Amino acid sequence: MTSPPPPADGAALMEAFRRHLRERGVPVTQQRQAVAASVFFADRHVSVGDIEQALAERGDRVGKATVYRTLELLVSSGLIQEHDFGEGFKRYEPLAARGYHEHLICLRCGRVEEFASDRFDRMNVVIAEEHGFRHEHHRWEIYGVCPECQRRDSAARPAPTPQDRGCTR
Numbered sequence: 001m002t003s004p005p006p007p008a009d010g011a012a013l014m015e016a017f018r019r020h021l022r023e024r025g026v027p028v029t030q031q032r033q034a035v036a037a038s039v040f041f042a043d044r045h046v047s048v049g050d051i052e053q054a055l056a057e058r059g060d061r062v063g064k065a066t067v068y069r070t071l072e073l074l075v076s077s078g079l080i081q082e083h084d085f086g087e088g089f090k091r092y093e094p095l096a097a098r099g100y101h102e103h104l105i106c107l108r109c110g111r112v113e114e115f116a117s118d119r120f121d122r123m124n125v126v127i128a129e130e131h132g133f134r135h136e137h138h139r140w141e142i143y144g145v146c147p148e149c150q151r152r153d154s155a156a157r158p159a160p161t162p163q164d165r166g167c168t169r
């Protein structure tokens with residue numbers, strides 16, 4: 001069985017990010033911390049648009065260039081992961097405390113669900129070995145239609161007639 005991964009520890013990630021900046025001699029500014037917090041404490045996979053909106057709602061004035069530069073720092077620090085779910089823009093999520101997990105993406109509404117599975121992790125290692133690879137990491141995305149969209153589909157569609165089912169009698 002698969003299960004949802006544990007939630008991220010936003011406070012621990014903030015501390016790790018400050019440490020990462022100091023080690024590289026990058027100033028720990030209020031703006032950089034605000035951008036980091038908007039990803040670390042988000043309960044979903046956020047886009048740059050989501051981040052800008054969250055910052056504006058909190059009254060933080062952060063320029064677009066700073067948002068992008070900070071996201072780069074966060075990705076290179078390994079504290080957040082960048083995703084491309086085929087929407088034409090990137091999404092971000094805190095990583096370190098969450099461990100490995102995979103994604104299911106709904107093609108209708110864009111909803112992203114997460115799952116973690118030991119069996120799945122082992123399978124990735126086995127597949128790599130079968131090809132002579134040593135497994136380092138992997139990225140796996142399942143695209144489909146979520147339960148809600150399926151329900152909406154079947155509610156919108158009229159019940160099938162006997163002809164539709166190929167019945168000739």
Ligand SMILES: [Zn+2]
Pocket residue numbers: 106107108109110111145146147148149
């Ligand atoms: Zn959906």
Ligand SMILES: [Zn+2]
Pocket residue numbers: 045093101102103114
């Ligand atoms: Zn995720």
